[in-house]
Amino acid sequence: MRNFMKDVPNSLGYRLGGRVMTAVLSGLLFLSCVVLPVDLGHAASRAAAAPTPVTSLATVSGAVTAGKPFKWAQVYLKNIDKRIQYMVFTSGGAFRAVSLFPGHYEVTARAVGMESATQRIVVKNGKIDNLTLAMKEAADPSLFPSSVPNATNTLFNAAGWNNVSAPVKFGSYDEIYPPGPGRVVLENMCFSCHGENTFALSPRSEDAWKYAIDYMRGAFLDQRERVGFGEGTLAGSASNFRFTIQDRKDLLEYLTKYLGPDQPSRAVRTDVPVPFDESELAKAQLIEYYVGKEAAPGAKPVQSTATGSEGDATATEGQQTLITMQLDGEGNVWAVNRAIPSQLVKLDPRTGEQFFYVLPDPTAGVHDLVIGRDGTIWVTEFTRDFFGSGAGDANPPRLLGFNPKTLKWDHILDADPDGVIGALPKGPLMSPTVDSKGNVYLNWMLRGAIAKWNPGDQKMKVFRIPTPGATPYGAAIDAKDNVWVALWNGGKLGKFDTSVEQWTEFTPPTQPANFRRGPAVDAKNNVWVGIWAGGPRSGKIAKLDQTTGHWTEWNIPHRGAQPYEASVDAEDNIWFPETGNPDSPSLIARFNPRTEKFTFYPRLQFVADSSRLEHTTDGAVWYAPRYGAPAGHSAFGVLYPDKDKISSLAAYPLNGTPGYAFTVGTPAKDAKSAGH
Numbered sequence: 168m169r170n171f172m173k174d175v176p177n178s179l180g181y182r183l184g185g186r187v188m189t190a191v192l193s194g195l196l197f198l199s200c201v202v203l204p205v206d207l208g209h210a211a212s213r214a215a216a217a218p219t220p221v222t223s224l225a226t227v228s229g230a231v232t233a234g235k236p237f238k239w240a241q242v243y244l245k246n247i248d249k250r251i252q253y254m255v256f257t258s259g260g261a262f263r264a265v266s267l268f269p270g271h272y273e274v275t276a277r278a279v280g281m282e283s284a285t286q287r288i289v290v291k292n293g294k295i296d297n298l299t300l301a302m303k304e305a306a307d308p309s310l311f312p313s314s315v316p317n318a319t320n321t322l323f324n325a326a327g328w329n330n331v332s333a334p335v336k337f338g339s340y341d342e343i344y345p346p347g348p349g350r351v352v353l354e355n356m357c358f359s360c361h362g363e364n365t366f367a368l369s370p371r372s373e374d375a376w377k378y379a380i381d382y383m384r385g386a387f388l389d390q391r392e393r394v395g396f397g398e399g400t401l402a403g404s405a406s407n408f409r410f411t412i413q414d415r416k417d418l419l420e421y422l423t424k425y426l427g428p429d430q431p432s433r434a435v436r437t438d439v440p441v442p443f444d445e446s447e448l449a450k451a452q453l454i455e456y457y458v459g460k461e462a463a464p465g466a467k468p469v470q471s472t473a474t475g476s477e478g479d480a481t482a483t484e485g486q487q488t489l490i491t492m493q494l495d496g497e498g499n500v501w502a503v504n505r506a507i508p509s510q511l512v513k514l515d516p517r518t519g520e521q522f523f524y525v526l527p528d529p530t531a532g533v534h535d536l537v538i539g540r541d542g543t544i545w546v547t548e549f550t551r552d553f554f555g556s557g558a559g560d561a562n563p564p565r566l567l568g569f570n571p572k573t574l575k576w577d578h579i580l581d582a583d584p585d586g587v588i589g590a591l592p593k594g595p596l597m598s599p600t601v602d603s604k605g606n607v608y609l610n611w612m613l614r615g616a617i618a619k620w621n622p623g624d625q626k627m628k629v630f631r632i633p634t635p636g637a638t639p640y641g642a643a644i645d646a647k648d649n650v651w652v653a654l655w656n657g658g659k660l661g662k663f664d665t666s667v668e669q670w671t672e673f674t675p676p677t678q679p680a681n682f683r684r685g686p687a688v689d690a691k692n693n694v695w696v697g698i699w700a701g702g703p704r705s706g707k708i709a710k711l712d713q714t715t716g717h718w719t720e721w722n723i724p725h726r727g728a729q730p731y732e733a734s735v736d737a738e739d740n741i742w743f744p745e746t747g748n749p750d751s752p753s754l755i756a757r758f759n760p761r762t763e764k765f766t767f768y769p770r771l772q773f774v775a776d777s778s779r780l781e782h783t784t785d786g787a788v789w790y791a792p793r794y795g796a797p798a799g800h801s802a803f804g805v806l807y808p809d810k811d812k813i814s815s816l817a818a819y820p821l822n823g824t825p826g827y828a829f830t831v832g833t834p835a836k837d838a839k840s841a842g843h
């Protein structure tokens with residue numbers, strides 16, 4: 168079902184640069200309505216459960232041994248009762264995990280090519296200090312540690328990737344992409360968005376390559392509207408890319424010669440690995456609170472439902488996929504759950520309890536949310552009948568407002584009431600942001616526009632973006648209420664001045680650039696973005712100084728970096744989640760602009776990516792393991808870069824909701840005093 172492009176030229180599955188995203192554009196309608204245990208009624212009463220103070224939580228420490236030297240082994244402590252997993256790293260073999268909920272645990276250690284047996288222990292309040300875990304050689308010596316079984320060889324199956332069923336073969340860049348004019352085209356035109364592995368992982372026939380090239384240059388757009396974010400990106404003079412007829416010829420010849428259907432799935436070996444630092448890792452602790460219940464054994468995969476959630480072939484009955492999260496003013500974390508039915512989920516990290524609220528349209532896909540300064544939880548619907556039905560646009564996505572006090576959906580809003588979008592289907596809504604006055608902005612991602620909801624006059628207004636075929640992905644507000652929008656089609660930052668409703672566009676020195684979820688604004692009002700690696704060109708972190716209009720770029724020091732966005736913590740460090748590569752883990756990374764130092768943290772799950780990060784007042788970094796998480800392993804995740812600073816498990820956003828690094832007007836809530 169996945170790799171249709173190999174042979175079925177009217178459907179399109181896409182994985183960009185390393186992880187799964189699927190836009191199923193076939194006419195398939197697969198109705199499935201599995202009702203999850205959803206606890207609407209009890210939520211209010213259960214929410215009052217008393218939090219456990221950190222002082223009454225437990226500490227487990229000990230040593231990891233092995234027959235040969237190792238560094239920063241990963242120690243996983245899985246609380247079976249609560250479905251929470253902790254991970255710490257060894258330093259000189261010693262480890263320590265803190266703030267553990269009491270319960271039954273399974274403890275395992277893994278390092279590259281090594282693993283211990285799993286020990287069962289019972290943790291009560293207090294301390295266990297001499298747990299020893301002896302590691303042995305793992306069956307696969309190249310295996311990178313992970314909390315879930317996804318050996319390199321089965322990575323793509325485990326992740327619900329494409330139908331790459333044979334082991335992936337690794338090679339040098341030159342082995343996989345021999346020099347030639349076609350490679351130059353790939354480097355200039357394709358790798359910035361797709362990464363260097365996507366194509367080699369799915370070799371295909373000349374016809375299928377030709378179809379893909381035609382799709383990217385918009386050859387079908389004289390017969391129908393654009394249906395995918397990439398479609399028409401390389402459309403001759405309408406595009407910022409220079410994709411000449413000669414380029415196309417060279418590319419097709421090259422792909423046919425080197426990446427034909429007789430080739431195995433291959434990937435470029437990471438020749439410059441991620442520089443992990445044991446002393447930094449030793450301070451860190453990660454926690455994953457798995458969402459919902461395990462999928463029942465033997466649960467059926469839900470194939471590309473027209474009704475569900477981004478037409479997803481990885482969804483399994485009962486499986487949850489948290490896409491992005493936000494922190495409220497009360498210490499809770501809220502996520503959108505692209506499940507069946509689509510939901511909003513609240514986690515109280517103090518107790519581990521979760522609460523589920525079904526969306527007004529339970530079949531709407533969902534990717535994004537923002538918590539307004541008044542506490543309203545704004546959710547953008549991603550799909551209703553866009554992907555899959557082919558039925559046009561009877562039900563375009565809407566902006567939803569959830570009231571966490573009454574647990575009611577107070578707002579269900581048409582995001583294009585005046586029909587400015589024009590094309591059908593209107594495509595998904597993404598990246599809601601709020602300004603200091605409580606206005607909500609959102610992206611019409613497929614159609615190159617943003618919408619503004621003004622709760623004062625109750626009006627929704629749509630503004631088109633000046634770049635042709637603009638694909639606005641991530642967005643952020645700055646301290647002066649400008650909206651910054653990352654344009655996927657080549658790498659521009661659009662600034663929308665909300666006081667005069669005018670656009671200005673900014674381009675970084677690296678062009679073309681792939682920004683994805685894009686921008687964040689620091690306390691000094693600089694705008695930051697992450698730029699994906701483009702084959703041999705490294706990934707970057709880039710800063711736009713608004714006062715001078717100048718950009719500065721820093722290379723991310725390992726091969727194939729794919730920073731999904733940039734975000735800012737309380738000390739103006741820049742953080743980014745990285746989609747990993749087939750032989751390199753998904754990461755959370757920090758860049759300190761003052762020392763220009765990068766620090767990298769592998770996540771528990773080698774594969775599962777994360778598109779965004781949220782920061783608390785006390786330095787915790789929240790993320791959601793997303794695509795690639797096996798059934799039962801989508802989660803609310805949190806990294807404590809310094810576990811000795813954990814004073815509460817509650818998560819308070821910087822400067823009140825929605826968690827900006829700068830102060831805006833009078834924050835709706837003083838985060839610190841909001842209920843410790």
Ligand code: HEC
Nearest residue numbers: 172180181356357360379383395396397398400655656657
């Ligand atoms: C600006 C980003 C961007 C650039 C540049 C780009 N693509 Fe794409 N491409 C996409 C997106 C996004 C999709 C997924 C389908 C969609 O949403 O339109 C896609 C889909 C594809 C697919 C189908 C996915 C699969 O693996 O089956 C192929 C093949 C492809 N592109 C090839 C190329 C080639 C070859 C180039 C360079 C000549 C290129 N693309 C340049 C964004 C891009």
